[in-house]
Amino acid sequence: MNLIGLDIGTTSICGVLYSKDFNKTLKVSARNNEFISSKVGEYQQNPDLIYEKIKSILDELISISSDRIEGLSLSSQMHGILYVNKDGIAVSPFYTWQNQRGLAKVGDITLEEYLSNKLNYPVYSGYGITTHYSLFIENKIPLAAEYFCSIGDYVCMRLANRKIPITDITLAHSMGICDIESGKKALSLDSLGKECTKFIPKISEKIEILGTYKSIKVVQPIGDNQASFLGSVREKEKSLLLNYGTAGQVSFFNNKYMNYRGFETRPLGNNEGYIHAAFSLCGGNSYKILARFYEDVFHLFSPNINTNAMKYMDKMELDFSQENIKCMPFFLGQRGKNNGNAYFSNITEANFTPQNMVASLIQGMVNELYDYYVELPLKIKNRISIIIGSGNGIRKNKHLIKAVENTYKKPLSLYNFSEESCLGAIIHAAKALGIYKDYEQGAYDIINYY
Secondary structure, three states, rough: OOEEEEEOOOOEEEEEEEEEOEEEEEEEEEEEEEOOOOOOOOOEEEEHHHHHHHHHHHHHHHHHHHEEEEEEEEEOOOOOEEOOOOOOOOOOEEEOOOOOOOEEEOOOOHHHHHHHHOOOOOOOOOHHHHHHHHHOOOOOOOOOOOOEEEEEEEEHHHHOOOOOOOHHHHHHHHHHHHEEOOOOEEEEHHHOOOOHHHHOOEOOOOEEEEEEEEEEEEEEEEHHHHHHHOOOOOOOOOOOEEEEOOOOOEEEEOOOOOOOOOEEEEOOOOOOEEEEEEEEEOOOOHHHHHHHHHHHHHHHHOOOOOOOHHHHHHOOOOOOOOOOOOOEEEOOOEEOEEOOEEEEEOOOOOOOOHHHHHHHHHHHHHHHHHHHOOOOHHHHHHHHEEEEOHHHHOOOOHHHHHHHHHOOOOOEEEEOOOOHHHHHHHHHHHHHHHOOOOOOHHHHHHHEEO
């Protein structure tokens, strides 16, 4: 028996063909995702191009499978939205989670602050409801639009040949349209008016099997934060998950609904508890930003030489045992804050070296999330004995691994497979199909650390 898990990330799109019988990944296939030309701060992607790339990956995986494929599901980039018409076809770009419309001013406050006050719960720039409300008040919603939905909902809807989007609690909550405790549409959304809220998609009460693609059951998608957690964490009560991809997250699990300072409370999905997650908006991308700066310097002085700065950075010997230059890599700011920019400080003539700049940036990447962890109650920190790393931003960066272990004073566990979100989608699909009784059984069956 085989299963397929797919992941729509900000920078890449991936698929995994997995054998349940042999507990083995049979094939991984990936494509680059990309932004389309747009105004600064819009961060738009092409939903139909994403759909075609997913379909291309799917067809490739199906073609090489010698066993029956029971089902597939998708890990979806969260928060962002696109609009579809009555036939379920996209009539807008996909506005990603990085969209900055929520930072526009409404009087003396930002739109995200205005909406948070109006809705009585926090929403941020890049959240679907924030982007939607901004487009609504500017009269920029396409005339043919019937609904908005997440990119994962759109792709799965197209694969299953459905016309009306339906979203699960993980993605609905990420768009800012769902009450986390009831799992239903937030009642305070009515304050935005019927003309604004008529575009909100239906929220499912259980995991939906949407239809079939080439006789394979298509299970509705799950948010990539939850999928990454499911595909990385075996002992969820004891574990802290550090994910470094384009962005960064620190996450832990709770059976009960609780709130912790600096952490968003998110549903794990389908009544299986909650994830508490804190974020860095730049995450692993910070390392690339510094590499790009070094490459610009190289090209300025040696315009005819192409240099891969990241390769040189990877080979550096860095010391994290003592503080030197200080850095906080807020290159995209901080969620919910208006005045956070990246900075390097404590620079002297003696310590102003490329190696120290890299070390300070790496330590800043760690500290940005560690600062949230430090604020947790002692009873939470005492039960966390396992630190798990996921995402290529940490998997491929020996410096970041070293800095994490030095800061948290614990060894870092890495799963022996890089596409955790795809595996989370596989566990999600297998639960929907009754192969696993719950997510935890799937995690114990699939995940092995090294």
